[in-house]
Amino acid sequence: MLVGAFEAAAVLEVLVRPAAPGQPWVTLLAMAVVPALLWRRSHPLATSLVGFGAAGVLAAIQLVTGTAELGSSAMMFILVLLYSLARWGSGREIVIGMPWVAAVVALGMYAADAGPADLIGGTLLLLLIATAAAVVRSRADLWQRQREEIRTQERLALARELHDTVAHHVSAIAVQAQAGTVVAGSQPDQVAPLLAMIEDEAKRTLAEMRAMVRVLREDDDEAYAPLPGVRDLVTLSRSGPPPPVEVSLTGDVSDLPGPVDTALYRMAQEALTNCLRHARVPTLVTIAVTRTADQVRLRVTDDGQAQPGASVKPGFGLTGMAERAHLLGGTFTAGPALIGGWVVEAVLPVEVSP
CATH class of the missing domain: 1.20.58 (Methane Monooxygenase Hydroxylase; Chain G, domain 1)
Incomplete structure (x- = not known):
């Protein structure tokens, strides 16, 4: 053109x-x-x-x-x-x-x-063009660095959550293996060596994972706490102060993979925070999670006075949610609804690709 x-x-x-x-x-x-x-x-x-x-x-x-x-x-x-x-x-x-x-x-x-006037005017014009390009370049580089920082933060957060989830299961394996060595008195020659191998492997795996993520955590000595998931979204519901928050869960959300389960909660939490901070006089916020055979959909909506079709520059919160969804192989959209308000929607696969 x-x-x-x-x-x-x-x-x-x-x-x-x-x-x-x-x-x-x-x-x-x-x-x-x-x-x-x-x-x-x-x-x-x-x-x-x-x-x-x-x-x-x-x-x-x-x-x-x-x-x-x-x-x-x-x-x-x-x-x-x-x-x-x-x-x-x-x-x-x-x-x-x-x-x-x-x-x-x-x-x-x-x-x-x-003449002198042409020389000065021409030189200033060229300098103005070069300066404008340099300013635009600097702003673009700054925005790119911010996006990379957000992406890195989300990767670190996912690494911590993956570590905590897997470490919990590996710890359970170690406990079960220890119990097996105690109760395997009837056939010790067959069971005890196998349980000992399971225990050693579990302990070694746990030690390796802790060493790998030690640089990612400042609280290595902190005891592992259960990570929030989709079933914990009900704790976000409220009837007051305005706006009320309604949470609905459709389908079986009890067996979601740990990274997906935690990511959905984090994204819903961030989307709700954005609604409460930025929505214009909303009267209701709805958090809906729908599970199908191979994917799970999160949809957070409010009925504030957002203008349909309005162009909004994504902030760090929306960018972080998008990066988290993409890292798990899903999709993310956010924008004004056709009938007013704001809609945040994420679709994640039930099985996370390695």
């Missing part, structure tokens, strides 16, 4: 200024170089060299022939290439490309015999 707009501008200039010196040739050159915009993000340095190189050719021709004006407004698209170089170019590409741009601009100003 951008390429088409600049191509149309070049054709329009031919119609508006048919008598300008060398106008048809300048227009053809501009139309030939405009498609370089298609690669401005993937190859910012190459496109800048091509675009400003074409402008440099025009400036050289103007300088040699002594033509008062050989420039074309259609060539203004090279300013987009300058923005692209500062926005998407690597450090090496910027170091190479910026002197090239400065040299071409200086040659053009010299060929046009620019």
